Amino acid sequence: MEITFLGTGTSHGVPRIGCSCEVCTSNDPRNKRFRSSLLISEGDTSVVIDTGPEFRLQALRSHITRLDAVFYTHNHADHMNGIDDLRVFSETAPLNVYGPPQVLDDIRQRFPYAVGENPWRGGLPQLILHDVPMDGISIGNLNFVPIPLVHGCREVYGYRIGRFAYLTDCKTIPESSLPLLSGLEVLVIDGLRYKSHPTHMSIDEAIANARTIDAGTTYITHLNHRVDHGELDAYLPEDMHPAYDGLRISFSTVERGETHVRY
Numbered sequence: 001m002e003i004t005f006l007g008t009g010t011s012h013g014v015p016r017i018g019c020s021c022e023v024c025t026s027n028d029p030r031n032k033r034f035r036s037s038l039l040i041s042e043g044d045t046s047v048v049i050d051t052g053p054e055f056r057l058q059a060l061r062s063h064i065t066r067l068d069a070v071f072y073t074h075n076h077a078d079h080m081n082g083i084d085d086l087r088v089f090s091e092t093a094p095l096n097v098y099g100p101p102q103v104l105d106d107i108r109q110r111f112p113y114a115v116g117e118n119p120w121r122g123g124l125p126q127l128i129l130h131d132v133p134m135d136g137i138s139i140g141n142l143n144f145v146p147i148p149l150v151h152g153c154r155e156v157y158g159y160r161i162g163r164f165a166y167l168t169d170c171k172t173i174p175e176s177s178l179p180l181l182s183g184l185e186v187l188v189i190d191g192l193r194y195k196s197h198p199t200h201m202s203i204d205e206a207i208a209n210a211r212t213i214d215a216g217t218t219y220i221t222h223l224n225h226r227v228d229h230g231e232l233d234a235y236l237p238e239d240m241h242p243a244y245d246g247l248r249i250s251f252s253t254v255e256r257g258e259t260h261v262r263y
């Protein structure tokens with residue numbers, strides 16, 4: 001299994017429009033952040049988590065040519081507004097889309113043309129919406145387990161896939177979700193900025209939560225324009241790193257139910 005960070009930025013992206021701060025004008029390519037999204041590949045299977053406004057650019061940059069499914073974490077614009085560009089991936093067969101109930105309701109309301117019944121409607125996405133079973137759903141060899149998280153006043157999902165978990169956009173992790181996060185090789189967690197924020201973890205909160213979860217390695221994502229990649233890398237403990245667009249991580253094992261399959 002391999003993950004690729006398609007985007008690691010907060011809702012504005014980095015640089016932020018009209019800003020001339022040091023990070024927005026930095027020459028370090030790791031300070032250029034599309035809106036947060038993740039590609040997961042394993043064998044012939046490709047899955048994306050969230051399709052923000054730059055999904056087309058992200059798909060081109062990472063040479064995505066097919067998708068087996070899309071998972072959504074929540075219905076904020078920076079995670080959903082690239083949905084129309086899924087039409088390429090549903091030209092020959094409808095594309096399966098999974099998410100929490102509020103995302104599925106939102107897609108039905110905002111993008112009704114993408115979930116209609118007609119078999120072919122020229123130029124429109126054809127999506128089939130599915131609730132995510134709480135005990136997980138398998139796409140190829142990958143089992144996606146939803147992790148309920150709190151992001152402001154709403155419950156959103158993170159996802160666990162084998163010994164990897166992706167927890168973008170969250171302020172707190174409910175006590176009941178912690179057992180779902182044991183034994184992780186790699187954790188990706190929200191860490192918007194150094195200063196506290198009402199709906200996102202600060203970097204110190206991300207570090208504290210990562211310590212509680214006790215993953216092998218942790219990457220911080222959904223970073224804003226006040227966070228310089230190099231400075232954050234120096235600030236974080238040795239087993240934690242800032243994520244950046246284009247970063248790929250390969251896993252030697254894929255957890256399939258109770259079994260660890262080694263490749």
Ligand SMILES: [Zn+2]
Nearest residue numbers: 011076078169
């Ligand atoms: Zn977001």
Ligand SMILES: [Zn+2]
Nearest residue numbers: 019021024225
């Ligand atoms: Zn800036």
Ligand SMILES: [Zn+2]
Nearest residue numbers: 074076151169
């Ligand atoms: Zn959000």
